[in-house]
Amino acid sequence: MNYFRCLVTLGLALAGGILMAAPGNSIVLNLEPNAATPRNSEGAFVTLKSGRILLLYTQFYGGSGDDSPARIVQVHSDDAGRTWSAEPVTVVENNAGNNVMSVSLLRLQSGRLALFYLVKNSELDCRAVMRISRNEAESWSEPKPVGEAPGYFVLNNDRVIQLQSGRLIAPVAYHRSRTSEPRSPRTFDPRAITLWFLSDDEGTTWREADDWWALGAATRTGLQEPGVVELADGHLFSWMRTDQGAQFGCVSTNGGKNWSAVAKTSLLSPVSPASIKRLPNSAALLAVFNDHSGQFSFPPRKRTPLVAALSTDNGKTWPRRRVLEDDPDGWYCYTAIHFTDDAVLLAYSAGDSKVGGLNRLRVRRFDRAWLESPSP
Secondary structure, X not given: OOHHHHHHHHHHHHOOOOOOOOOOEEEEEEEOOOXXXXXXXXXXXXXXXXXXXXXXXXXXXXXXXXXXXXXXXXXXXXOOOOOOOOOOEEXXXXXXXXXEEEEEEEEOOOOOEEEEEEEEEEOOEEEEEXXXXXXXXXXXXXXXXXXXOOOEEEOOOOOOEEOOOOOEEEEEEEEOEOOOOOOOXXXXXXXXXXXXXXXXXXXXXXXXXXXXXXXXXXXXXXXXXXXXXXXXXXXXXXXXXXXXXXXXXXXXXXXOOOOXXXXXXXXXXXXXXXXXXXXXXXXXXXXXXXXXXXXXXXXOOOOOOEEEEEEOOOOOOOOEEEEEEOOOOOEEEEEEEEEOOOEEEEEEEEEEOXXXXXXXXXXXXXXXXXXXXXXX
């Protein structure tokens, strides 16, 4: 390790980050909560043309609840995610009634960078916005709304994708309002419907897909926190968290314009989001989720263990699974997935009863060879 790398490693340790070595799989950064910033969570990665990797995430500074004040900050890595800068830099200051949070990042086909996040003003008003950078994240355009309708729309972190056709898809959960009082806890209805915003001009204009779906069951969640991935055959698979013991999913065969009816998938999980991306230059899908299939021990209803699973049949089955985190007191969720030449980076909430479930952000790096080797 050279002198510069030693300094970076020492800086991480002093700033609350940790470096751990393990064959093919290691924790490379912990962003710990403290009195000034009691929660660090919900991030996304992007690689710059220089090779530098940015991680943008939500830094809460006025409490740790979902409605507490928060801004968006960034750290960076210049060695493919092995070490990280020690001091976060503010990217988006909080100009909302509550906070700005939940980042997605994309390298667009035009070469520009796209930044998405939620502007949360109240229990009546939460909407995603999009900003563009033409200078490799040195500066960003003014925010523009994703979709025209007012209301409470949840776009999870690391969720927006661009299809091979160039179309952008932003999967969102819409929560209706039960009162007109913006600060009442009774206003927000947790039972969400899933819908998809589409753009064919890299975010200049947006429209809704023709279909949206509700959960046809007795439920307290509905279809929350959806995601979407483009399959090798060009079809789309979308999934949502539920209180039915599993992720639910549906398929589009026409670029997100229409969607099949939602149905239970084989990703058995608690009320916790899953993250799915297709491996580069492969048809295989990688899912990171809380596996409650019974293959691994777990406390009921808790967001543990955290498992990486591979599917080679477009998400129908996930036979190859590797445990990433298995602390029974852990709370692992809101994962961002990013690929380097030969490795996978994950950023996810990794809390526990001591620091709070969502308050610590962890970055893990593992080799693709470790992921794709037979499970022990």
